[in-house]
Amino acid sequence: MDSGDYIRIEHVTKRFGSFHAVDDAHFSIKPGEFFSLLGPSGCGKTTLLRMIAGFEFPTEGEIYIDGQPVTGVPANKRPTNMVFQSYAIFPHLNVYDNVAYGLRKLRLPRVELDRRVKEALGMIRMDGFEDRRADQMSGGQRQRVALARALINRPKVLLLDEPLGALDKKLREQMQFELRQLQKTVGITFIFVTHDQEEALSLSDRIAVMQKGKVLQIASPRELYESPNCRDVADFIGTMNFMPGIVRAIEAKVAVVDVEGLGIINSPLPEDYSFATPGAAVLIGARPEKLDVVRGAPHPGEKGVAGMIGACAYLGDRNHFQVTIAGREGPLQVATEQGDRSTLASFMPGENVTVSWGDNSMVLLPKD
Amino acid sequence: MSAKPLKKVGEKSWGITIFAFLYLAFLYAPMVVLPIFSFADQKVIDFPIKGFTTHWYEEMFAKPEMHKALWNSIQVGLIASITATLFGLLAAKAITRYAIPGKSFATGLISLPLFIPEILLGLALLIILNVVGVTLSLLTIAGGHVLLCTPFAMAVLVARLDGFDKSLEEASLDLGESGWMTFWRVTFPLIMPAVVSSLLLTFIVSFDEFLLAFFLQGTEQTLPLYIWSGLRFPSNFPPTLALGSIILVVSIVLVVLAEWLRQAGTGGGKMKVGV
Numbered sequence: 157m158d159s160g161d162y163i164r165i166e167h168v169t170k171r172f173g174s175f176h177a178v179d180d181a182h183f184s185i186k187p188g189e190f191f192s193l194l195g196p197s198g199c200g201k202t203t204l205l206r207m208i209a210g211f212e213f214p215t216e217g218e219i220y221i222d223g224q225p226v227t228g229v230p231a232n233k234r235p236t237n238m239v240f241q242s243y244a245i246f247p248h249l250n251v252y253d254n255v256a257y258g259l260r261k262l263r264l265p266r267v268e269l270d271r272r273v274k275e276a277l278g279m280i281r282m283d284g285f286e287d288r289r290a291d292q293m294s295g296g297q298r299q300r301v302a303l304a305r306a307l308i309n310r311p312k313v314l315l316l317d318e319p320l321g322a323l324d325k326k327l328r329e330q331m332q333f334e335l336r337q338l339q340k341t342v343g344i345t346f347i348f349v350t351h352d353q354e355e356a357l358s359l360s361d362r363i364a365v366m367q368k369g370k371v372l373q374i375a376s377p378r379e380l381y382e383s384p385n386c387r388d389v390a391d392f393i394g395t396m397n398f399m400p401g402i403v404r405a406i407e408a409k410v411a412v413v414d415v416e417g418l419g420i421i422n423s424p425l426p427e428d429y430s431f432a433t434p435g436a437a438v439l440i441g442a443r444p445e446k447l448d449v450v451r452g453a454p455h456p457g458e459k460g461v462a463g464m465i466g467a468c469a470y471l472g473d474r475n476h477f478q479v480t481i482a483g484r485e486g487p488l489q490v491a492t493e494q495g496d497r498s499t500l501a502s503f504m505p506g507e508n509v510t511v512s513w514g515d516n517s518m519v520l521l522p523k524d
Numbered sequence: 525m526s527a528k529p530l531k532k533v534g535e536k537s538w539g540i541t542i543f544a545f546l547y548l549a550f551l552y553a554p555m556v557v558l559p560i561f562s563f564a565d566q567k568v569i570d571f572p573i574k575g576f577t578t579h580w581y582e583e584m585f586a587k588p589e590m591h592k593a594l595w596n597s598i599q600v601g602l603i604a605s606i607t608a609t610l611f612g613l614l615a616a617k618a619i620t621r622y623a624i625p626g627k628s629f630a631t632g633l634i635s636l637p638l639f640i641p642e643i644l645l646g647l648a649l650l651i652i653l654n655v656v657g658v659t660l661s662l663l664t665i666a667g668g669h670v671l672l673c674t675p676f677a678m679a680v681l682v683a684r685l686d687g688f689d690k691s692l693e694e695a696s697l698d699l700g701e702s703g704w705m706t707f708w709r710v711t712f713p714l715i716m717p718a719v720v721s722s723l724l725l726t727f728i729v730s731f732d733e734f735l736l737a738f739f740l741q742g743t744e745q746t747l748p749l750y751i752w753s754g755l756r757f758p759s760n761f762p763p764t765l766a767l768g769s770i771i772l773v774v775s776i777v778l779v780v781l782a783e784w785l786r787q788a789g790t791g792g793g794k795m796k797v798g799v
Binding site: 230238242247257309 | 689691692694695696697698699700701702703705709710713714
């Protein structure tokens, strides 16, 4: 094991009866990393987190934290602490006693206890709230107390189970920012569970995308967005146009693909392109913002195809078009920036246009 | 054809109101008779009432046997309620927190004494105690009462533990506490109202219980047994009514208190407890 294997999930499977909650998860997390488990509800991300916390135990596989096998170790003996979705602030204790909860068994001298609680409350800017109870605090404040309570034990890993889910949008964005700051300050490894892709993208160093118990891809936010490794990941993160095609040839750095309705596209090769043998059916993915709508010829150096504007939507910072292409099932989604103020006004539904793209921004994906 | 106007929401239907009143009168009127005659200045229960007196209360309080029986009942009630609440707590914890095979069967078994005729239960227990060779005493009565009280305790505590945010217990474990300390530092303070409610309820069940006590009594009497034996002598009758009235009032107060505590305790994890 090298230093990159601070937390190691080794072929972990969790079955409830015949249901595979987590199916052969196998990856490692680096020290100090902000790592997210992202997926729709029921994908197994929370079960995986609870196995790292010690609330559930794997049916198969091993979990290591800082080199130590912890697979069968219960939660109270693990160097992990958790921020619960419901925050789980003890309702019969005030903020001070909530935060000090994990320290009581250490029997620290009063002065030392006071100092550490004060320090933890200062870190989350909740000084002066020592005497408040859970029902006297807002959701955001409870969230902070839950963070302080978990961090005061100086865990090796902090586990966060959709901690921002219950907050409203504005507060959530602010807490995202603070969470990131906090993680940089304390330098503790964070494992963050969320179903919100934007949240995962903006917070994480790396993200594991999960679906139906399986880990589909683990990559940085940029990599996930720019080069998803399968249709499900591409679909879950942002919007993607999928265009079926047949591989004609594999060249130095590109796959030559004959795409339905769009003609030949020279798509860059992904890391693993074993599925793209000549003659194989594949998908070409294109993000809406990588396409553009123009009149007449495509942008210089780009390819184009004739189409007709279907629906337009004004989204403030950008416009969304659905463009119908002859020979292609379903319209293409095109997003253009709102920089050019005349864009929306100048394109009307029913108008004949050209969709313009650069082959370099296309993503080669396996058919299924 | 002129349609009949439809009844609006909130419009009174007299039939159901009258029925409700009659029903309540049928349930509770006999209970009022007891306190009324306990203050009547006459030895025979008969209308019209001749006058008001507190004499029967004085006479009743003056009897040393009554004091003895009251103290016996309190002892039996304390033993039965504390033991039953403890058993109920263990059962409730097992039912709500662990996946045990045969769980519903075990729950049904614990609740069974509620549905078996008490006279059969009493008889069966008496036979067993005789076979085993246990001397009948207040303890045997308390034992019988534990059997009867545990289902009540379990029901009250299961309801509380079920409505309890389990992540609170997980948070405590996560912060390094053992299961036992988690129970004392988190679970117990939060279910305290239900525990008190269970103690009050089971105490009253035991305090008022006659049939099991009748079968399982040794040489000492509990209060209901004392009342029963007092009824044999007409001169004892009015003081017995006075005693019955007091028991009635105390029972009602305790049950109302228990119910109030139980309801106050079902507010999820949100309510305030303790100091």
